[in-house]
Amino acid sequence: MTSNDKQANGVEDEPLFDPSILRELDFEHKSRATYNPNISPQNPGEMLKLRPLYKSDYDKGYMNLLSQLTKVGNVSREEFEARFNDLKGCGDTYYIVVIEDMSLNQVIGTGSLVKERKFLRQCASRGRIEDIVVNNAYRGKQLGKLLLDVLTILCQKIDCYKLSLECLDGMVKFYKQFGFDKEDGQNYMVQRFHD
Ligand SMILES: CC(C)(COP(=O)(O)OP(=O)(O)OC[C@H]1O[C@@H](n2cnc3c(N)ncnc32)[C@H](O)[C@@H]1OP(=O)(O)O)[C@@H](O)C(=O)NCCC(=O)NCCS
Incomplete structure (x- = not known):
């Protein structure tokens, strides 16, 4: 990690995971999507930066x-920091990526990858995509596509044997472009304990 990686707004800060993992992704060869105009994790757009979630993103x-x-409730800074520390403490498990508009110091896109470790398949791990969202004002600029693409490549880099997600019917086409597909006989089942 470089000293720049620990800085946000000039104060000492901390990323959820080592930012060098994103820099090391072989995006050029592993990308599943086509971009027009061309964007990449290093160049997501003018004044935009793709990076891990930082603690200071509460203020962004x-x-x-x-x-x-979805509903988020009223999360205080203390609650946010406590949850951030929990996730970080799990180590090599939670990979939350954000895109910041640096001209506004605002986070305008995010997606999460969670690595679940198993005993089966010779102690393998699987990935799950969660919480993909791009700010209304920035939609249609390929940023959702970039986030998914990056998380899919990252999932392979952290040695997962498969990656899955849940989505509404209308999103199936969006996710198919990254290699996701509905498998025959597989169903997503859910039970809700709270609204
Ligand atoms: C879904 C979402 C992340 C897409 O972000 P975005 O930055 O606007 O998407 P992109 O500009 O990268 O679009 C990429 C492609 O997906 C398509 N697409 C975008 N949103 C879509 C949607 N809601 N349904 C179907 N296709 C969609 C685009 O038309 C585009 O297609 P193309 O590559 O053929 O031109 C964004 O609309 C969003 O935040 N929605 C609300 C939250 C949400 O629904 N998240 C997903 C939960 S499963």
């Missing part, structure tokens, strides 16, 4: 961004 609208996906 991260919770507001999530509220465009």
